[in-house]
Amino acid sequence: MQRQKILVLYTANSALDSPVIGWSVYDGTGQTRPMAGDQDEPPYRTGVDALKDGWRLIQAAQLLPHARGAEFDLAYLKYEFFFEQFVEVQP
Amino acid sequence: MTGLPLLNAQQMAQFVARGFLRLDGVVPEALNAQFLQEMGEIAPPVPGRGLMRTYGEMLAKAGVPEVAAGTPLGQAYPEGSALAKLVQLPVVAGAIRSLVGEDPIFDHHFLHVTFPPAYHEASGGENVSQHTHQDSTIDPRTAFDIQIMYYPHDVTREMGGTRFVPGTHLRRVSEVALGRYQNIRGQQHMVCEPGTLLFIHSGIWHGGGVNLSDRTRTMFKIRINPNPRSSRTQVRQFDVSTLVPQNQQRPIFYVKGPLPPSVEQTLMTPEPWFEQDTGRLEFLNRIRLWRYLTDDPTYDADYWLTRVENLAEV
Numbered sequence: 001m002q003r004q005k006i007l008v009l010y011t012a013n014s015a016l017d018s019p020v021i022g023w024s025v026y027d028g029t030g031q032t033r034p035m036a037g038d039q040d041e042p043p044y045r046t047g048v049d050a051l052k053d054g055w056r057l058i059q060a061a062q063l064l065p066h067a068r069g070a071e072f073d074l075a076y077l078k079y080e081f082f083f084e085q086f087v088e089v090q091p
Numbered sequence: 092m093t094g095l096p097l098l099n100a101q102q103m104a105q106f107v108a109r110g111f112l113r114l115d116g117v118v119p120e121a122l123n124a125q126f127l128q129e130m131g132e133i134a135p136p137v138p139g140r141g142l143m144r145t146y147g148e149m150l151a152k153a154g155v156p157e158v159a160a161g162t163p164l165g166q167a168y169p170e171g172s173a174l175a176k177l178v179q180l181p182v183v184a185g186a187i188r189s190l191v192g193e194d195p196i197f198d199h200h201f202l203h204v205t206f207p208p209a210y211h212e213a214s215g216g217e218n219v220s221q222h223t224h225q226d227s228t229i230d231p232r233t234a235f236d237i238q239i240m241y242y243p244h245d246v247t248r249e250m251g252g253t254r255f256v257p258g259t260h261l262r263r264v265s266e267v268a269l270g271r272y273q274n275i276r277g278q279q280h281m282v283c284e285p286g287t288l289l290f291i292h293s294g295i296w297h298g299g300g301v302n303l304s305d306r307t308r309t310m311f312k313i314r315i316n317p318n319p320r321s322s323r324t325q326v327r328q329f330d331v332s333t334l335v336p337q338n339q340q341r342p343i344f345y346v347k348g349p350l351p352p353s354v355e356q357t358l359m360t361p362e363p364w365f366e367q368d369t370g371r372l373e374f375l376n377r378i379r380l381w382r383y384l385t386d387d388p389t390y391d392a393d394y395w396l397t398r399v400e401n402l403a404e405v
Contacts, residue, residue, distance in 0.1 A: 022272050024271060037273070042274070074369055
């Protein structure tokens with residue numbers, strides 16, 4: 001039986017080999033309970049380092065043009081990459 | 092002159108750039124003790140008893156008045172109460188005056204208690220940290236509110252502490268829509284001595300840390316608005332005598348060594364989480380906030396706004 005683990009990395013620009021500036025982990029195996037504020041250093045230096053460690057990239061943030069008149073407005077982190085791993089668990 | 096110890100230009104620039112001002116151990120021990128005594132005892136964990144019920148009873152018993160939103164801050168707390176004394180401390184009143192101006196308005200307050208594992212085990216709930224969020228709702232203003240977070244007892248790292256991300260306050264987000272972000276480089280956790288205050292810009296991203304100790308953790312928060320009816324809202328309310336006149340822009344990019352400390356240097360210091368492109372937009376937004384607070388519509392730092400405001404085609 002397999003369960004999914006999710007890693008979300010936020011990087012300094014749209015390149016997957018740029019530095020990680022934010023991160024989250026969601027563990028479908030239930031073996032760990034990641035939560036906000038639980039780690040002050042990123043698990044990987046870049047997104048590529050996550051690939052090297054076996055994480056599979058499943059989604060990357062799009063690059064969108066800036067709306068006229070709102071070019072300087074900032075909101076959410078811009079460069080978001082979702083990765084997955086499947087982990088064998090006992091039924 | 093107000094007679095209050097106002098914030099200087101460097102402290103204001105720090106607040107504009109990073110969105111917080113931390114004052115460690117500034118509340119006298121006697122006042123911390125009075126506050127905790129007025130808040131009352133927190134009931135011990137009882138198996139099967141929901142944590143929300145424990146919390147509700149604690150709020151009902153605590154010596155905190157219900158105060159109408161929009162009340163002048165000076166009328167919010169009974170004279171002699173710990174909270175009245177807190178906002179009257181010169182260091183607190185001076186910071187409030189500097190950041191939100193004369194006759195500020197009480198918005199709301201709350202007694203935040205974070206419970207240790209025994210309470211969660213007794214209630215059957217999960218002991219987790221709070222999702223990172225920006226308080227209230229989407230806020231497109233340049234004007235801002237402040238929130239004072241008061242820590243009346245010591246807070247260790249094991250107790251969680253308030254987590255916040257310096258420099259996030261100028262982002263226009265919708266409350267806990269950003270809850271997906273568990274960790275951000277440069278995040279800070281409030282580990283502090285008793286009587287510490289954290290003043291934050293209302294936009295700062297923050298959340299309560301999980302308490303893994305065996306003690307309850309208490310924090311009291313007060314949100315304060317500038318008064319729109321005051322003739323002197325939050326513009327030029329700090330110690331403007333500490334402002335250094337800006338005769339010309341600093342050299343940029345090609346510099347032969349570190350530049351001396353200055354308001355510009357503070358405003359142009361990035362946070363570890365800044366994205367490489369939007370980090371520059373953060374600089375622009377900091378400059379705009381500095382223009383507002385100093386009432387100087389031509390101010391610039393490192394040429395960021397001068398360049399995009401050069402409408403040569405017109």
